[in-house]
Amino acid sequence: MATIVLAPLPVPGHVNPSLRIARSLQGRGHRVHYLGILELEDEVRAEGFEFTPLFADVFPKGKLSELRATAARLKGPRLLWFLRTQAARFNQALQRMVDGEVDDTLRALRPDLLICDEKLRHLSVIGHGLGIPVLQMNVTIPPELIPREAGAERGPGRGGAMPGERLLTALGFFPRLRPSLLALARKHHYPLKEARGMPALDRALSPELLLCPREFAEVRVPSAPGEYCYIEPCIDRDRREPDFPWERLSGERPLVFFALGTLAATSAHNLRILREAFLAAGRRPDLQFVIAVGSSMEPSMFDVPPGVIAVKVAPQLGLLRKAAVMVNHAGTNSVKECIAFGVPMVSIPLQFDQPDIGRLVELHGVGRTIAPRDFTADRLLAALDGVLKDPACKQACEQLRTHFLHSEQTREAAGPIEAFIGRRAHGGPAASAQPQATGS
Structure with missing residues (x-):
């Protein structure tokens, strides 16, 4: 020992x-x-x-x-x-x-x-x-x-x-x-x-x-x-996660989970991106949006459209088990967790190493990236549609997921x-x- x-x-x-x-x-x-x-x-x-x-x-x-x-x-x-x-x-x-x-x-x-x-x-x-x-x-x-x-x-x-x-x-x-x-x-x-x-x-x-x-x-x-x-990949599947109003989820619409990580508040783009995300969610009632605004903000600071679930922090692993796509910050852990659950993504690399990891998302074909300075509601919706309608993104996620599972099991x-x-x-x-x- x-x-x-x-x-x-x-x-x-x-x-x-x-x-x-x-x-x-x-x-x-x-x-x-x-x-x-x-x-x-x-x-x-x-x-x-x-x-x-x-x-x-x-x-x-x-x-x-x-x-x-x-x-x-x-x-x-x-x-x-x-x-x-x-x-x-x-x-x-x-x-x-x-x-x-x-x-x-x-x-x-x-x-x-x-x-x-x-x-x-x-x-x-x-x-x-x-x-x-x-x-x-x-x-x-x-x-x-x-x-x-x-x-x-x-x-x-x-x-x-x-x-x-x-x-x-x-x-x-x-x-x-x-x-x-x-x-x-x-x-x-x-x-x-x-x-x-x-x-x-x-x-x-x-x-x-x-x-x-x-x-x-x-x-x-x-x-x-x-x-x-x-x-x-060292995904802690047993970690404790925050409470969530699961009863509000609709099983009839594709779930879009939006979360930009623990340190997003240190980015100058964070507040504007969140506002644009809520605007995008209001335009697409055919999709179910869950938006985590971060621990330093309150959902009440935003104009939350009907049917959109806004929380401070979200149970990421639990939601990825149900999500059709995740919008993330190209954080390495979030990208790996998406792959582990076979969920393609739209990534917005805010800072630190995230531009590099966003590049990795594109190289692997598991999603799309949007530069923070270019982020708008229209660009988000276009990227979401591109990912949701492209079976190659899902296939690429599943291929990497196989490597993840093999490494965990062997x-x-x-x-x-x-x-x-x-x-x-x-x-x-x-x-x-x-x-x-x-x-x-």
């Missing part, structure tokens, strides 16, 4: 798939221990896993949710001042990492493997310095695996620098991520690389755990040996991870680990 420490980014799109990994490992007899801020504790313990908090005095329980809600409603100078004060909070935690607080915690846990979020690169460097094998859990698809046409929009990519990031950091508006990472790399003798203006990890030392079968990630571009460990998440632990335990060099060979 191995002791495995999991450290996801504390947002639902990263925590939810980690729970699937944790259950698979626990079911094979391994001890799974979560590491993170107190925001995660209740959910993790409710799922039956051990938990150790980091920086509990800097990020007390509920603080991260409070920060997100405050940032969403502030503008102008008040927002800048808020960002400056919160950057100081994050800098305090980063300095304590450099000073060795996380080192001490990991030494006490004595893990055989550290699975940390690809966004939490500092933890990978610390794990390497302590001699702990590390897998970087990547909940999206690395941009270098997604071909694009000339001029196509691309997301910021793996650890890419934001515009003006160094200036914002110097002025105190952005956490000192780069300086603290460089300090940790010096301390732990980690050979950082450079990618898109930012220090990057060496995937030969700490390969990336991709939460999908190879057929989903690699459309035209094959990965290099030793860089990726492909597993199942290996589960634990299989490739156990193989990786075995190779490292026998002293195999990082470059020859070949973790991608365990993928489908």
Whole structure:
């Protein structure tokens, strides 16, 4: 039995798939221990896993949710001042990492493997310095695996620098991520690389755990040996979902499920897109629309047409079991869940990695994409009709769904991870680990 420490980014799109990994490992007899801020504790313990908090005095329980809600409603100078004060909070935690607080915690846990979020690169460097094998859990698809046409929009990519990031950091508006990472790399003798203006990890030392079968990630571009460990799609089908007025659903009309993800409120396009979505729904009484406006908004803020079901958050898995099509934000988890239930989609890539994943939707032929700046009620209805009337979209979903089911049934998440632990335990060099060979 191995002791495995999991450290996801504390947002639902990263925590939810980690729970699937944790259950698979626990079911094979391994001890799974979560590491993170107190925001995660209740959910993790409710799922039956051990938990150790980091920086509990800097990020007390509920603080991260409070920060997100405050940032969403502030503008102008008040927002800048808020960002400056919160950057100081994050800098305090980063300095304590450099000073060795996380080192001490990991030494006490004595893990055989550290699975940390690809966004939490500092933890990978610390794990390497302590001699702990590390897998970087990547909940999206690395941009270098997604071909694009000339001029196509691309997301910021793996650890890419934001515009003006160094200036914002110097002025105190952005956490000192780069300086603290460089300090940790010096301390732990980690050979950082450079990618898109930012220090990057060496995937030969700490390969990336991709939460999908190879057929989903690699459309035209094959990965290099030793860089990726492909597993199942890690869809947590047993997760708890919010209540919903199921009795209001009509079984006679095709169901259009509209939801733009947890972080949509941070997009400048979000409010306009939602208004256009309600306008589109009012024009098509032949379709049944369910529209989730997001946790930071209320359905009462919109003109909801008769027959349209508007909620703050929706039970996504439950609705996908009934939906004819989903309108999403090209979030990797939402796209994978659509495929897992054989539901074609219309994607509106808002931000982050979503333009890349929207490109993947088109390459696989499982739906259409609409750029946020071009989104209107008319374009949405045209895209919906295009998807609903094109049997090739449904067929493409079913084809990928077969790969998803095969990977879930034959290996589960634990299989490739156990193989990786075995190779490292026998002293195999990082470059020859070949973790991608365990993928489908």
